[in-house]
Amino acid sequence: MIDILYFAWVRERIGLPRERVETAAETVADLVAELAAREERYAVAFADTSALRVALDQELSEFSAPLSGVREVAFFPPMTGG
Amino acid sequence: MIDILYFAWVRERIGLPRERVETAAETVADLVAELAAREERYAVAFADTSALRVALDQELSEFSAPLSGVREVAFFPPMTGG
Amino acid sequence: MRVRVQAEPFDYGAECTGFGQGGRDVGAVVTFLGVVRDDSGTLAAMEIEHYPGMTEKAITTIAEEARGRWGLADLLVIHRHGALRPGEAIMMVATAARHRAAAFEAAEFLMDYLKSRAPFWKKEIGADGDSWVAAKDEDEAALTRW
Amino acid sequence: MRVRVQAEPFDYGAECTGFGQGGRDVGAVVTFLGVVRDDSGTLAAMEIEHYPGMTEKAITTIAEEARGRWGLADLLVIHRHGALRPGEAIMMVATAARHRAAAFEAAEFLMDYLKSRAPFWKKEIGADGDSWVAAKDEDEAALTRW
Numbered sequence: 391m392i393d394i395l396y397f398a399w400v401r402e403r404i405g406l407p408r409e410r411v412e413t414a415a416e417t418v419a420d421l422v423a424e425l426a427a428r429e430e431r432y433a434v435a436f437a438d439t440s441a442l443r444v445a446l447d448q449e450l451s452e453f454s455a456p457l458s459g460v461r462e463v464a465f466f467p468p469m470t471g472g
Numbered sequence: 473m474i475d476i477l478y479f480a481w482v483r484e485r486i487g488l489p490r491e492r493v494e495t496a497a498e499t500v501a502d503l504v505a506e507l508a509a510r511e512e513r514y515a516v517a518f519a520d521t522s523a524l525r526v527a528l529d530q531e532l533s534e535f536s537a538p539l540s541g542v543r544e545v546a547f548f549p550p551m552t553g554g
Numbered sequence: 555m556r557v558r559v560q561a562e563p564f565d566y567g568a569e570c571t572g573f574g575q576g577g578r579d580v581g582a583v584v585t586f587l588g589v590v591r592d593d594s595g596t597l598a599a600m601e602i603e604h605y606p607g608m609t610e611k612a613i614t615t616i617a618e619e620a621r622g623r624w625g626l627a628d629l630l631v632i633h634r635h636g637a638l639r640p641g642e643a644i645m646m647v648a649t650a651a652r653h654r655a656a657a658f659e660a661a662e663f664l665m666d667y668l669k670s671r672a673p674f675w676k677k678e679i680g681a682d683g684d685s686w687v688a689a690k691d692e693d694e695a696a697l698t699r700w
Numbered sequence: 701m702r703v704r705v706q707a708e709p710f711d712y713g714a715e716c717t718g719f720g721q722g723g724r725d726v727g728a729v730v731t732f733l734g735v736v737r738d739d740s741g742t743l744a745a746m747e748i749e750h751y752p753g754m755t756e757k758a759i760t761t762i763a764e765e766a767r768g769r770w771g772l773a774d775l776l777v778i779h780r781h782g783a784l785r786p787g788e789a790i791m792m793v794a795t796a797a798r799h800r801a802a803a804f805e806a807a808e809f810l811m812d813y814l815k816s817r818a819p820f821w822k823k824e825i826g827a828d829g830d831s832w833v834a835a836k837d838e839d840e841a842a843l844t845r846w
Contacts, residue, residue, distance in 0.1 A: 395605070397603060397605055397673070397675060398603055398675035398677070398686055399686050445605070445608060445673070448605070448607055448608035448611055448612075449608075449611075450612075450671070464605060464608070464673075466605070466673065466675065467675065467686065467689070468670065468688075468689035468694070469669070469670055469671065469672060469673055469674055469675065469689065470669070470674060470675055470676045470686075470687045470688070470689050471602075471604075471633065471645070471668050471669055471670075471672040471673075471674030471675075471676075472588055472644075472645060472665055472668045472669035472672075472674075472800070477751070479749060479751055479819070479821060480749055480821035480823070480832055481832050527751070527754060527819070530751070530753055530754035530757055530758075531754075531757075532758075532817065546751060546754070546819075548751070548819065548821065549821065549832065549835070550816065550834075550835035550840070551815070551816055551817065551818060551819055551820055551821065551835065552815070552820065552821055552822045552832075552833045552834070552835050553748075553750075553779065553791070553814050553815055553816075553818040553819075553820030553822075554654070554734055554790075554791060554811055554814045554815035554818075554820075565717075566716055566717065566729075567713045567714060567715075567716045567717025567718070568713060568717075569713075570712055570713045570716040570731065570733075571711075571712065571713025571714075572713070574735075575733075575735060575787060575789075576787060577787070578737065578738040578741070578786050578787060579737060579738075579739075580735055580737065581734065581735055581736075581737035582732065582733070582734060582735070583712075583731075583732070583733040583735065584730065584731070584732050584733075584807075585716065585729075585730070585731045585733075586728065586729070586730050586800065586803070586804070587716075587721075587728070587729040587730075587731075588727065588728060588800070589720075589721060589726055589727055589728070589729065590727075591724065591725060591726065591727035591798060592724040592725075593725075595724070640724050641721060641722060641723070641724060643721075652737060654732065654734070654811055657732070658732070658804065658807070658808055658811075661730075661804070662804055665800055665804075
């Protein structure tokens, strides 16, 4: 089981801030493909991953990164702090 | 008649903060030569004009600048504000 | 070094008072204050979303790097989240160093990294609808100078 | 825009409070505070001499250039003269602009020019004698970037 968090317009498109999923995905990209295959709203949110960022256990990471041992995955657009 | 002001170590070497002089010097360099010829303390203060700056009527200027119309000349070392 | 992430307003003047001073080895203090601007004239609020937990960690990592790299005597970062009105303070950074170049560079480094590497997202709530502020290419490009 | 040259201390925090704020077009405020450092551990005081009349004019000229060049919404320069103790504030600048790059650049420009083009001279009064602070080549070189 893995916690998936969504922020900003990713959260709005998918329609929820977080969920728990059972997955056998080996990498972030695998997980994205799994989610996108679920429903239209996921497909839309993940249509262009170059417009997205991912954090694994609260550290910025890559879509090619492995998921083994990861408990929390977050998807969001590029940050706009400051 | 022209007012001459001295600041920082130039003031200390010459031993006074300002004086009024009668001069026919055409440029700042001429005035410096005139002053340096007066007394040892002036000669010492003006020994190396590359270590000095000059302001004419409170505007930074050059040693080659003409003195016509100038009422106030100031000599000082490079500034160290801020 | 202090890092604060909060919904509440902060008092910029009070934070500046005495910051980094009191020692004999601080010659320069730089502060930056970010304020909600209203370019369109129709902004009702700026809504700032963040990622609780990661935000504090990300800012602390950035702040530690700045402190080490420029040998800062002190450093402060405050960043708000929630709904802010035009003219309200969003965030501030403050740096204290021996020399002015270090204090300036560290403050600019902090700002560049907070802008693109701390998990905050801004949404403009306007008279004619809401829209997420897009990240600018120039903000990402700004990181290459460090 | 305000320029103040004074012997009296100033209140940095109070000057920062509300500086540049209140409008809808200011997104960034940067302040710099210069403090008397004691590198040797033997500094009794820093004596700052200036050229009354020219000082105000020179700072105003520099400030006007910064305001025009970076389109500043507000700008403040305060510089003290007289005898200051270690840890005391010597001077401050503050800039307010739409964007952070302009506010930072204008503040650094002001500092670089005040350092080498405003008629102030610092003398260190120490346990083992007095000495005039020498201008640094790097301070003159800093002007070439503008």
